[in-house]
Amino acid sequence: MAGTQIATPDAPAAAVPGAMAGPAAAAGSSFHAALRILPPAQRQAMFEIYAFCRAVDDIADGDAPHAGRLAALDAWRADIAACYAGAPPPALHSLCAQIRAFDLQQQDFLAVIDGMAMDVVQDIRAPDAATLDLYCDRVASAVGRLAVRVFGLDQDCGIALAHHLGRALQLTNILRDIDEDAALGRLYLPAQALADAGIPADIAAGPPQALVAHAAIGRACALLAQQAQAHYDQADAIMARFPARLVRSPRIMAEVYHRILARLRTQGWRAPRQRVRLPRAQLLWIVLRHAIG
Known part of the structure; x- marks a missing residue:
């Protein structure tokens, strides 16, 4: 999949129900870098949330048959319910402690x-706008709703x-990962963007790997990039209302991620594409600047 907002590091993670990967799974990721500057209690809570996300993400992207993966996700639902019922499985005692400490909501998990x-x-292949937005809300914004409680942000603004x-x-993940997703048989670019880019309906409905090689795919990606930019602008305006700390x-x-989006827009999406990454030195500079700012 294109990955959740915190599901993009290179380190392996647990992929079985009830198994939490812990802080080690976040090592080497931009997510890990963003969390290192948090106070210890908040940092531990975010690592637990991260480990949960990695575990269920790995199930969804695993090689098991569909029925097995759905059963594994159902097992996670049962484990989360057990946490809120006060009877967590042993592997989730630490997560359960963070749920209590920060009043994390079951509905977001x-x-x-x-x-x-x-x-x-x-x-998912060329979804309509409502389906794509629901997907983004579930795999990314729901994680954010858990995170803002840990950060202690005002509820409405958070x-x-x-x-x-x-x-x-x-959306940045989707634009960065179109080749990897197409190899899995998935295409998250919305149908309307494909149509607006002039890609014929029969090609849009065909195999994703053929579609992402189409000469007009860049126009469709550029339309989605505009949506992503609008969300960055809104997020920046909201964060400006809070104390920097x-x-x-x-x-x-x-x-x-905004820098990744900017590099994608500069590079374009015409095949063959190179995967965009930020140099480690640049990532460390971003972390340092915000840590001391």
């Missing part, structure tokens, strides 16, 4: 699982930030 299930039930920044990051981590994530 379940939304993430539901988003992963969307990739399992049927490969939810608005999760809405816009989650969608900005997820409260939004250091989301600002790091926003800047890292």
Whole structure:
């Protein structure tokens, strides 16, 4: 999949129900870099959220038959329900402690699982706008809703930030990962963007790998990039209302992914494409600047 906003590091993670990968799974990622500057209690809570997301993401992208992956996601639903019922499985005691400490909402954990299930039930291909937005809300903005509680942000503004920044990051992931997703039989570019780019309906409905090689794919991607930029602008305006110390981590994530989007727009999407990454030195500079700012 294109990956959730925190599901893009190179390190392996647990992929079985109830198994939490822990902080080690985040090592080497931009997410990990954004969390290192948090106070210890917040950092541990975010690592637990991260590990949950990695575990269910790995299930959705795994090689098991569809029925097995759906059963594994159902097992996670049961495990999350057990946490809220006060009887967590041993592997989730630490996550359960963070749920209590930061009043994390069960519906947000379940939304993430539901988003992963969307990739399992049927490969997403050229979705309509409503389906794409629901997917982004579940796999990215729901994670943001958990995160803003950990960061201690005002509820209304925090939810608005999760809405816009989650969608900005997820759309950037989609634009960065179109080749990897096409290899899995998935295409998250919306049908309307493909039509507006002049791609014929029969090609848009065909195999994703053939579609992403179409000469007009760049125009469709550029349209989605405009949507992503609008969400970054909204997220930046919301973060400007908070003291810098409260939004250091989301600002790091926003800047890292916004720079990736800018590089994608400069490079374009005509095949063959090179995967865009930020140099490690640039990532460290972004973290340092926000840590001391």
